Amino acid sequence: MTGSIATGEIILVVGGGISGMTAALEAAECGKKVVLVEKSPTLGGRTALLYRYFPKLCHPACGLEINLRRLKGNRNVRVLTLAQVTAISGARGDYTATVKVAPRYVNDNCTACGDCERAVQAEIPNPYNYGLDQMKAAYLPHAMAYPQRYVLDPSIAGTEDGERAKSACKYGAVDLDMKEDTLEIRAGAVIWATGWEPYDAAKIQPYGYGLYANVITSVEFERLADPHGPTGGKIVRPSDGKEAKNIAFIQCAGSRDENHLRHCSRICCMASLKQSQYVREAYGAEGRSTIYYIDIRAIDRFEDFYQKVLKDPGVQFIKSKVANIVQDGKTGDVILHGVDTEGYHRYANSHDLAVLAIGMQPSVAAADIPAEVIADSSGFIEGALAGSGVFGAGCATNALDVNRAVQSSTAAALRAIQVVNRVARAEEAS
Amino acid sequence: MGNMTELNEQALAKYRNSFLHEVEERVEEGDWVKMCMQCGVCAGSCTFGPHWEHSPQKIFMMIRAGKREEVLRSDSMWMCTSCYNCVVRCPRKLPITQIMHGLAQYAHRLGVAPKMQPTRDLSLIFWNNCIKTGRVNELRFTLSLYFKDGLMAGIRQALSMQSIALALLMAKRLNPLEFFKGHECKDKAGIHRMLKKAQEIESRRQGAHK
Numbered sequence A: 001m002t003g004s005i006a007t008g009e010i011i012l013v014v015g016g017g018i019s020g021m022t023a024a025l026e027a028a029e030c031g032k033k034v035v036l037v038e039k040s041p042t043l044g045g046r047t048a049l050l051y052r053y054f055p056k057l058c059h060p061a062c063g064l065e066i067n068l069r070r071l072k073g074n075r076n077v078r079v080l081t082l083a084q085v086t087a088i089s090g091a092r093g094d095y096t097a098t099v100k101v102a103p104r105y106v107n108d109n110c111t112a113c114g115d116c117e118r119a120v121q122a123e124i125p126n127p128y129n130y131g132l133d134q135m136k137a138a139y140l141p142h143a144m145a146y147p148q149r150y151v152l153d154p155s156i157a158g159t160e161d162g163e164r165a166k167s168a169c170k171y172g173a174v175d176l177d178m179k180e181d182t183l184e185i186r187a188g189a190v191i192w193a194t195g196w197e198p199y200d201a202a203k204i205q206p207y208g209y210g211l212y213a214n215v216i217t218s219v220e221f222e223r224l225a226d227p228h229g230p231t232g233g234k235i236v237r238p239s240d241g242k243e244a245k246n247i248a249f250i251q252c253a254g255s256r257d258e259n260h261l262r263h264c265s266r267i268c269c270m271a272s273l274k275q276s277q278y279v280r281e282a283y284g285a286e287g288r289s290t291i292y293y294i295d296i297r298a299i300d301r302f303e304d305f306y307q308k309v310l311k312d313p314g315v316q317f318i319k320s321k322v323a324n325i326v327q328d329g330k331t332g333d334v335i336l337h338g339v340d341t342e343g344y345h346r347y348a349n350s351h352d353l354a355v356l357a358i359g360m361q362p363s364v365a366a367a368d369i370p371a372e373v374i375a376d377s378s379g380f381i382e383g384a385l386a387g388s389g390v391f392g393a394g395c396a397t398n399a400l401d402v403n404r405a406v407q408s409s410t411a412a413a414l415r416a417i418q419v420v421n422r423v424a425r426a427e428e429a430s
Numbered sequence B: 001m002g003n004m005t006e007l008n009e010q011a012l013a014k015y016r017n018s019f020l021h022e023v024e025e026r027v028e029e030g031d032w033v034k035m036c037m038q039c040g041v042c043a044g045s046c047t048f049g050p051h052w053e054h055s056p057q058k059i060f061m062m063i064r065a066g067k068r069e070e071v072l073r074s075d076s077m078w079m080c081t082s083c084y085n086c087v088v089r090c091p092r093k094l095p096i097t098q099i100m101h102g103l104a105q106y107a108h109r110l111g112v113a114p115k116m117q118p119t120r121d122l123s124l125i126f127w128n129n130c131i132k133t134g135r136v137n138e139l140r141f142t143l144s145l146y147f148k149d150g151l152m153a154g155i156r157q158a159l160s161m162q163s164i165a166l167a168l169l170m171a172k173r174l175n176p177l178e179f180f181k182g183h184e185c186k187d188k189a190g191i192h193r194m195l196k197k198a199q200e201i202e203s204r205r206q207g208a209h210k
């Protein structure tokens, strides 16, 4: 950070997903100084874990790469990974945030050669594949990870495996003595962009998630379809590796439900429509998708995509919220029970795999944010308090698609810029 | 209790165009019906599901579509076993079980409920048995139920349940002396006064001209 600018002119962005990155870059490209704090070891957030983007079915890597290039080319943003904001004090124009930085055990000598990964023996569930497979305890989060630097899982620090990693590294990058660090960051405005997390599917008890291997969530399905995912992009079912050609998509899994999330997660209808096209792509005419829905919510111009999928003979729509699922012990098929709303027919339909279009909830509930914000009844940030300099952005404010998340982040960046501009003017006047 | 058909005609005249409105005002928990989003989870979760002509989901839509006769004369809501499966699952938290009983009871009061419906018969026998003394006399209750379709049917039924009756006797869960006197509440007159009052309140709600 250059010495000449007042700390009140800094913008603190919390969360380094597509929203946080956008907010940070918009502000930085306007010449503002930004500190971007990300909890995980990499930027990118959940979009990096999607196979394709609706509505154009392009690859998320593309948008991410553009943003990473913008970031690398801009000297106004300082990125802290493995970092969390634990407290914020002060008022608009003059905040102090306490940031805890967890040890990565790998310093910036790392060239991402991967020797430590090969040397280490311990494996841990891979969070970047939603736990569908295991990864080494010395790892690079994913191909697009930024920074491109390895991470040692804390579980192997101080073990033989840790030593193995250290001796394997030719660049002296493994540093097992790293400790948790606490920083104080002063800023004029804060943008809170901690995004979303999938609702816990096991809580929807009649669907048997966690009980039946062939009931998975939509976020896991993204990983199955992705060539970088646990199956190398093969859409096969977890129980026996059989090709899943006849797939059920279950809408509103956890959403629009007073027993679970009361809001509509807004993007899951589009996600299932999109995923039906993954099935098409993988299996051609043999691929069959059945979408069980209450009503399809393809908002505004997404309607075109819906109309296109409606014409696909491989995709069937059943207007019904599925009542329960059981997995056949012998065949591994899942059997969906329910009653449809167009004729009130009772069904018991068999599929290879059931995908729960899981609801989105804020990854940090508004009540747990260490600053005051206005929250809605689902814990998303509804708005900023009058006179506050803390603004929500992206999925921290609502269940949004990437386009809307980015719009909301640009808006938040503008609000933050107004705050720090006021600070700058006051500095000049004094 | 007033004249049933008269009540029915009153209701018809008042709510000519809106059965939903009628249900909202006169049926227990009826004001919830409009909250149903037709997802179908209640229909799919019902333990008795395949045996109903109209599932709760369908009944709620029929109410909104103004199918008054078909709903009130239906025996569907009489099939509800009060298992509450639908209530715990409904994403809109409708008190479905209560509405089913509310509808059944409303149809009964209007005098349009289906005749010879076993649940209704059982409910009536239970009710008449219980209001006499304030306690249910299980022996008499069972016997009235068996013999409701005549002497022969009753004997057949009783014989077929013989082993269960014996087991209950052995377990001291059935007292044959109950047939003669049976246990009663102390303040029978008080119970009768209370029931009368409750009935007045209910009639005011269900038959009131607003």
Ligand SMILES: Cc1cc2nc3c(=O)[nH]c(=O)nc-3n(C[C@H](O)[C@H](O)[C@H](O)COP(=O)(O)OP(=O)(O)OC[C@H]3O[C@@H](n4cnc5c(N)ncnc54)[C@H](O)[C@@H]3O)c2cc1C
Residues within 6 Å of the ligand: A014, A015, A016, A017, A018, A019, A020, A037, A038, A039, A040, A042, A043, A044, A045, A046, A047, A050, A052, A053, A054, A055, A083, A084, A085, A193, A194, A195, A196, A197, A218, A219, A222, A267, A271, A274, A358, A360, A363, A364, A393, A394, A395, A396, A400, A401, A402, A403, A405
């Ligand atoms: C199945 C599925 C498919 C989807 N497909 C599409 C699609 O095709 N097209 C589309 O437009 N949208 C799609 N979406 C929506 C898309 O995922 C979101 O719009 C997008 O992820 C929003 O980005 P974000 O940055 O707001 O949140 P996130 O991606 O969740 O990023 C938040 C970041 O904040 C970090 N963080 C969390 N807590 C903290 C903390 N306490 N401190 C610091 N950092 C923290 C996280 O580690 C993460 O990096 C899909 C969603 C689902 C569920």
Ligand code: SF4
Residues within 6 Å of the ligand: A251, A252, A253, A255, A256, A263, A264, A265, A266, A267, A268, A269, A270, A295, A296, A297, A357
């Ligand atoms: S977007 Fe569709 S699946 Fe998701 S909660 Fe809304 S209606 Fe349900």
Ligand code: SF4
Residues within 6 Å of the ligand: B035, B036, B037, B038, B039, B040, B041, B042, B043, B056, B057, B060, B089, B090, B091, B092, B093, B094, B096
């Ligand atoms: S479960 Fe609730 S919302 Fe769904 S159809 Fe039944 S009553 Fe309506």
